[in-house]
Amino acid sequence: MREFISESYEQTLQFASDFAKSVPRGSVIGFIGGLGMGKTAFTSGFVKGLGIDAEVSSPTFAICNEYIGENARVYHFDMYRIESWDDLYSTGYFDYLNDKSYILAEWSENIFGALPDDAIIIEIEKLGENSRKFYIKEKSDYLED
Numbered sequence: 001m002r003e004f005i006s007e008s009y010e011q012t013l014q015f016a017s018d019f020a021k022s023v024p025r026g027s028v029i030g031f032i033g034g035l036g037m038g039k040t041a042f043t044s045g046f047v048k049g050l051g052i053d054a055e056v057s058s059p060t061f062a063i064c065n066e067y068i069g070e071n072a073r074v075y076h077f078d079m080y081r082i083e084s085w086d087d088l089y090s091t092g093y094f095d096y097l098n099d100k101s102y103i104l105a106e107w108s109e110n111i112f113g114a115l116p117d118d119a120i121i122i123e124i125e126k127l128g129e130n131s132r133k134f135y136i137k138e139k140s141d142y143l144e145d
Helices: 009-020 039-049 085-090 108-114 139-143
Strands: 002-006 028-032 064-068 073-078 102-106 120-126 132-138
Touching: 002 009, 009 039, 009 132, 028 039, 028 108, 039 073, 039 102, 039 120, 085 108, 102 108, 120 139, 132 139
Parallel strands: 028 102, 028 120, 073 102
Antiparallel strands: 002 132, 064 073, 120 132
16 A cells, blocks of 8 residues: 655645556556545546646546547546446446556445456545545455455
């Protein structure tokens, strides 16, 4: 498990940008953390770290936003309203798992059983108004508890 403390939005962007460069293509990243915790900010930095010039926004209403660059593609899901397997299938999530794109899923606790065994889980804890602690784990870390 890795940990990172961010004291600002800018630090979150930089950490996520650097982190993106170390994550293998085709990785699935699930976020765990409540509203306003920095999931979309992290995604924005991650996308920029892959060299994709895109305006990242929360996929709350679209369910999935797609960011395409020259050398990478990111599917950014919001699983907040997913309550069943039928809901999950309707998002198209499973269609994206087998290509070499990155999948970043907010509210991944709602689809935990559908995340691949090698998924990266980023749990976010609020320390203060602008400070956050990011715990970077593997899905298997949760299965052992």
